[in-house]
Amino acid sequence: MIQFMLLFSRQGKVRLQKCYNAKTDKEKKKIMRELITQVLARKPKMCAFLEWRDLKIVYKRYASLYFCCAVDQSDNELLTLELIHRYVELLDKYFGNVCELDIIFNFEKAYYMLDELLLGGEIQETSKKNVLKSIAEQDLMQEEQDISKSVLE
Numbered sequence: 001m002i003q004f005m006l007l008f009s010r011q012g013k014v015r016l017q018k019c020y021n022a023k024t025d026k027e028k029k030k031i032m033r034e035l036i037t038q039v040l041a042r043k044p045k046m047c048a049f050l051e052w053r054d055l056k057i058v059y060k061r062y063a064s065l066y067f068c069c070a071v072d073q074s075d076n077e078l079l080t081l082e083l084i085h086r087y088v089e090l091l092d093k094y095f096g097n098v099c100e101l102d103i104i105f106n107f108e109k110a111y112y113m114l115d116e117l118l119l120g121g122e123i124q125e126t127s128k129k130n131v132l133k134s135i136a137e138q139d140l141m142q143e144e145q146d147i148s149k150s151v152l153e
Contacts, residue, residue, distance in 0.1 A: 001120075002020055002071050002118060003055060003072070004018060004020060004070050005067070005068065005070075005118075006032065006066075006068040007065055007068070008036050008068070009066075012037070015065065015100065018111070018118075035057065036066075040066075044061070054073065055072065055073070056077060057070055058081055060084050062088050064100050067087065090132065091103075091113065093132055094109065094113065109135070112135065113135060117131055
């Protein structure tokens with residue numbers, strides 16, 4: 001099971017965080033600070049898996065963003081790496097060559113895509129087509145809601 005997922009920049013700024021188990025804000029901040037420092041200190045040619053506390057950390061750098069997942073010891077690292085790649089592919093398809101600014105200014109879409117892909121730390125949907133379809137439906141509902149609001153005003 002995935003415990004949490006983080007997206008952060010090369011400067012260590014958190015762009016997206018999703019925890020799948022209950023932790024206090026203080027614990028989350030400590031975990032993020034510790035983990036980001038450890039991942040950023042690693043050289044580019046080093047393995048993208050590391051043991052941390054009682055979890056496995058799987059990360060991948062795409063352009064200026066690090067995508068990082070913490071999984072249980074019994075989980076498959078390559079499957080987690082594939083999940084990260086699938087998420088990046090979804091972001092790419094939706095935003096058209098996603099960049100850090102897309103995540104910053106459209107964070108709700110990034111969270112929505114992650115929620116469509118993962119549910120409670122487990123893979124919910126593997127089909128990119130189905131995820132993108134549900135996102136398109138959500139965009140359509142949002143547009144209809146915006147139109148109805150503007151008509152009422």
